[in-house]
Amino acid sequence: GQNIDQPTEMTATEGAIVQINCTYQTSGFNGLFWYQQHAGEAPTFLSYNVLDGLEEKGRFSSFLSRSKGYSYLLLKELQMKDSASYLCAVLSGNTGKLIFGQGTTLQVKP
């Protein structure tokens, strides 16, 4: 079976740094994706990790530990527009199918 856990909600201040954690238990793990979704809109791709370690992309970084079944998304220099849901998704098997966690709703306050 598949189990992906993320905190439901987080709040942070504009200009600060926030870390959103994701733990997973899954068979056939082939990588982990992070997506951003604004309310009522389509999810958009942020990052992909398949090997252990940190991937940095501008203000966003993502980390993966396969042995611990753990990932996090780090957002730096938070902006108001970063208020959104952040979805952790596990790549299951080799068909490209993604299994999503419930998502973490991040609210950025002035």
Next chain:
Amino acid sequence: DSGVTQTPKHLITATGQRVTLRCSPRSGDLSVYWYQQSLDQGLQFLIQYYNGEERAKGNILERFSAQQFPDLHSELNLSSLELGDSALYFCASGTGQGHSPLHFGNGTRLTVT
């Protein structure tokens, strides 16, 4: 713009009815994935097609069916609709080769009254 087109944007219908949702994938993508997103739930995987063939199946109800046509567009058919089927239905496309990200359409918001 993801390049994935979904129609219609909104759909309001009554219980017991049948609707069809349509998706055109990004140019070059052979695989289409359907997801359901209800208010308090995450994205639930329904079904995947690759080059016209069913590739993977998730928690798709028997009242729901899908297909992918030779021109690679896909349709999701929802029948005997119930109030609980009200949700956002997303289509995503990808290469079907694994580590390439999925690109999502803007979704169809279905309201069953």
